[in-house]
Amino acid sequence: MSALTTLHTLLDELGVPADAQLVELAVTHRSWAYENGNGPHNERLEFLGDAVLEIVITEHLYVAYPDLPEGQLAKMRAAVVNAHSCADVARSLDLGTMLKLGQGEINTRGAEKVSILADTMEAVIGAIHLSAGGAEASSRFVRHLFLPLVEQAAALGPGLDWKTSLQEALAAAGRPAPLYVIEATGPDHLRHFTATVMVGDQPLATGEGSSKRHAETAAAEAGYRALHD
Incomplete structure (x- = not known):
């Protein structure tokens, strides 16, 4: 199964629309853009997706754990909203094989780097947020992929941090x-x-x-x- 099929199968299952051009932009790393006429790349979408991810998880924690103090909620959020978690979710969608990378990043296995995978995951969230389904669709997408990580974090105790x-x-x-x-x-x-x-x-x-x-x-x-x- 190709990465494109993996991602779009999930989107279809969730009923989440995704604009094809925005998804293409979401997987375009700046190294590819610089080597191909300095066109657009995914950093602006990443900026948006990071904010969407944080607010969706923060709202869920606030509602789902009404008895926890702010400090504990912040620890749980940090355990879920971080580069390593985003990269793990990106790997589950095989986003690394979709990436458009410059030759330098290809040579240093950029498609396996935590930072690049995490940024791409956030950019995909941003792309979905800007597509026809808007905030409701991006929230559904984030919840499906990240709420299992919230449940794991809740069980960690001292291992949370x-x-x-x-x-x-x-x-x-x-x-x-x-x-x-x-x-x-x-x-x-x-x-x-x-x-x-x-x-x-x-x-x-x-x-x-x-x-x-x-x-x-x-x-x-x-x-x-x-x-x-």
Whole structure:
């Protein structure tokens, strides 16, 4: 099944109209535009789609979790509305195979990059929002794809935000705030990061990942679990 079929099959199932030209623009990366006459690309649609995604998820959280304080709602939203979640949803729709990329991005496997996939996902949301179905259709699309992530976030407990959970646990124990020391290895396009979380002058735990954020999160989780063993 082609990526175009994957996306449009879902849109048909949801009864969500999508303007073909806007969808084409949504998958056009600036690298392709610059190599092809400096035409339009998807960054403006991404800007719109980011706002649509945030308001739909925020409204859902407000209504669905009436007893949660603002801080907890914000953590849940951050667990859902972020580049990695958007990229995962983009992968589920095979958007990477639809992307129009410049040769430089093709050479560095741009269709697999979290940032490009996430931006494209947001641009597709923006395209749907501007199509005939408007806000109702874009909300239906977002809810279908992202509400399962909200349910997962609701069940995470301290894992909703490992760094904050570790900082709060250390503060409750009267210990210093954590600091993260990062080491990176590998070529620029395939970096691997190791984070060591320090408490005072003592290492508490380490974590690894394909980004600084992932490594720090892994280290924070290991540190939190170490404190509670």
